[in-house]
Amino acid sequence: MLSWVQKRGTSEHRTGLETPLQGPKQRCWFVWDPMGIIFAIATWALVLSGAWVLVRDLLIPSNNVFYAIANGVVFHLLASLALVSHLRTMLTDPGSVPLGNPPGPDTVSYCPFCLCAIPERVYHCTVCRRCIRKNDHHCPWVNNCVGEDNQKYFLLFTLYVGLMSTHVLLLLAIPVLRSHARGEWNASSTVSLPGPIFFLFLVALMGFIFALVMLCSQMCSIYKDKTTTEMLHQNKHSQGRQSMWANIKAICGPRVSLAWLSPFHSPDRYKVSERHVMA
Ligand SMILES: [Zn+2]
Numbered sequence: 001m002l003s004w005v006q007k008r009g010t011s012e013h014r015t016g017l018e019t020p021l022q023g024p025k026q027r028c029w030f031v032w033d034p035m036g037i038i039f040a041i042a043t044w045a046l047v048l049s050g051a052w053v054l055v056r057d058l059l060i061p062s063n064n065v066f067y068a069i070a071n072g073v074v075f076h077l078l079a080s081l082a083l084v085s086h087l088r089t090m091l092t093d094p095g096s097v098p099l100g101n102p103p104g105p106d107t108v109s110y111c112p113f114c115l116c117a118i119p120e121r122v123y124h125c126t127v128c129r130r131c132i133r134k135n136d137h138h139c140p141w142v143n144n145c146v147g148e149d150n151q152k153y154f155l156l157f158t159l160y161v162g163l164m165s166t167h168v169l170l171l172l173a174i175p176v177l178r179s180h181a182r183g184e185w186n187a188s189s190t191v192s193l194p195g196p197i198f199f200l201f202l203v204a205l206m207g208f209i210f211a212l213v214m215l216c217s218q219m220c221s222i223y224k225d226k227t228t229t230e231m232l233h234q235n236k237h238s239q240g241r242q243s244m245w246a247n248i249k250a251i252c253g254p255r256v257s258l259a260w261l262s263p264f265h266s267p268d269r270y271k272v273s274e275r276h277v278m279a
């Protein structure tokens, strides 16, 4: 049975270094989608322009050097981790099934666009033009599908964007709340925000809402052991449902460690070793 995603696919294929289904990843993965590339550049532009406004209009004018340095370090640390996570989500093969993959014992369907036999929980993406294992959704902000092999980086991207946005919103809100507590405001007071600060507020608010929605959606998906695609289209995969904890370990690695929070650390080697143990 073909899924709705497959039916809406195109017959175009992207060439690349093909690999066995469970083998090493493609050396280079990039989706040549003009809209996705624009969105990905916009993501970087928003973070970098936000950082510039924060430093120029909020931290440098501050009289408190410790406040300026401490908050500058925290923001830039979170922003760097968010941008590295973004790059890794965008440039990591999300779990593509090789073009022309031959049928095997786990085959449940056939993709007429990739001309490959596909196992359960594989869905064709019309933007990537490939079948992706545990394809959650195609995210234009990271110009890639979120699938089995890059979900950790996407989770970290949303986490660090959420923390970064919360930090900026607190930096903007705390002076206002303090001023209100001191009775410097009353019902007739008017507030005028300088343009750059208003821009920073909008960027931070947008980042906060994006991160909140995406993190809730991903946590729901992990809890139910269903990808967003499966939830949207009531696709009941036949595999037994894994626990939320088992799903988190499958995404981030089998042992709880600080590496779970690092976008520099790849969980792939754990998955490969698990496959070897299972074999
Ligand atoms: Zn396909």
Ligand SMILES: [Zn+2]
Binding pocket: 125, 126, 127, 128, 129, 137, 138, 139, 144, 145
């Ligand atoms: Zn895709």
